[in-house]
Amino acid sequence: MKVEMNVVVCSSLLLLCFAASGNGQKSTSPAIETPAPSPATEYVNLADLLSVAGPFHIFLKYLESTKLIDTFQDQANKTEEGITLFVPKDEAFSSIRKPASLSNLTQDQLKSVISFHAVPHYYSLSDFRNLSLQNPIATFAGGPNFGLNFTDNAGTIRIDSGWTRTKVISAVHAADPVAIYETDKVLLPEAIFGTDIPPLLPAPAPAPAPVAEAPAAAAAADKGSSSSPSESAAPRNIVVGNLVMAIVGGLLMLSW
Numbered sequence: 001m002k003v004e005m006n007v008v009v010c011s012s013l014l015l016l017c018f019a020a021s022g023n024g025q026k027s028t029s030p031a032i033e034t035p036a037p038s039p040a041t042e043y044v045n046l047a048d049l050l051s052v053a054g055p056f057h058i059f060l061k062y063l064e065s066t067k068l069i070d071t072f073q074d075q076a077n078k079t080e081e082g083i084t085l086f087v088p089k090d091e092a093f094s095s096i097r098k099p100a101s102l103s104n105l106t107q108d109q110l111k112s113v114i115s116f117h118a119v120p121h122y123y124s125l126s127d128f129r130n131l132s133l134q135n136p137i138a139t140f141a142g143g144p145n146f147g148l149n150f151t152d153n154a155g156t157i158r159i160d161s162g163w164t165r166t167k168v169i170s171a172v173h174a175a176d177p178v179a180i181y182e183t184d185k186v187l188l189p190e191a192i193f194g195t196d197i198p199p200l201l202p203a204p205a206p207a208p209a210p211v212a213e214a215p216a217a218a219a220a221a222d223k224g225s226s227s228s229p230s231e232s233a234a235p236r237n238i239v240v241g242n243l244v245m246a247i248v249g250g251l252l253m254l255s256w
C-alpha cells in the first residue's frame, strides 16, 4: 500500500522534476531534502531504567506481562513526542485498598489500568502548571473515561484519577523524550473501579436527615434504579465524554 503510494507520488514528482530541471537543477533540491537527523537524543531503555530504579519490579512485571513495555518503548523511541510515565513503587501495590484489587481483573482491564499510567507526550515538571488547565489529560488507556487530572500547587504535582489521589514523589528520569515520575499509589481508573469509595474527601458533615437526600433518592427512584454508584458511573462518564467531544467538534468546526 505504502509502496504503491510512493510509486504514484514519485512518478508525479518525476514529471515535476523534469519540468523543473529546465529552470536549473538547484531549484528542486531544498524543499525535497530530508531534514538532517536531529542531534542524537540519548536512547532510553525503559525496562533497563525501571529495573534499577525504584524498586519498580511489580510495575515492570505488569508492563511485561501485558506487553505494554513494547508500546511504551515504541513511544519513547518517538523522540518528537516522547512519553511520560507515572510509576508506583512496589509497596504501592500492596497498599491498594479493598475492595479494589488487581488480582481479579480481566487481562483487558489490567492492560487499561497499566496504560492509565502513561501519557503519550514528554512533560517536564514545569509543564504541569499549563497541563492542569487542560484536564482531563488523555492517557494510553484511551477514551474520555481514562483521563488523569493534574494540579500544580507551588511545585507539588497532584494526580487525581477519580479513584486515586496521589502526587509525584520524585522524578526518576526527566530528559526529553522520556519522563518517569514516581507516585506513592497505583492509579486506579474510575471507569473500572467505580466511584463508590471517594478517597480523601474533606468529609462534609454526613447529612443524616433523609430530607437532605430526598432529591437524589427521588431521582434514583424515577429511574427505577437500584444500581450502585459505580454502576451509574460509566453512563455519566460517557455523557460527559460525548459532551466534551461535541464541544471539541464545535470548536474544530469554528476554527475552520
Ligand SMILES: *[C@@H]1O[C@H](CO)[C@@H](O)[C@H](O)[C@H]1NC(C)=O
Residues within 6 Å of the ligand: 043, 070, 071, 073, 074, 077
Ligand atoms: C527503540 O529503539 C531502540 C534503539 O534504536 C531499538 O533497539 C528498539 O528495538 C526500539 N524499540 C521499539 C519497541 O521500537
Ligand SMILES: *[C@@H]1O[C@H](CO)[C@@H](O)[C@H](O)[C@H]1NC(C)=O
Residues within 6 Å of the ligand: 098, 099, 100, 101, 104
Ligand atoms: C475483586 O476481589 C475483591 C476481593 O479480593 C472483591 O472485593 C471485589 O469485589 C472483586 N472485584 C471484582 C470486579 O470482581
Ligand SMILES: *[C@@H]1O[C@H](CO)[C@@H](O)[C@H](O)[C@H]1NC(C)=O
Residues within 6 Å of the ligand: 126, 127, 130
Ligand atoms: C503556558 O501557557 C502560557 C499561555 O497559554 C504560555 O504563554 C506559556 O509559554 C506556557 N508555558 C509553558 C511552560 O508551556
Ligand SMILES: *[C@@H]1O[C@H](CO)[C@@H](O)[C@H](O)[C@H]1NC(C)=O
Residues within 6 Å of the ligand: 135, 136, 148, 149, 160, 161, 162, 163
Ligand atoms: C477532571 O477535571 C475535569 C475538568 O476540570 C472535571 O470535569 C472532572 O470531573 C475531573 N475528574 C476528576 C476525576 O476529578
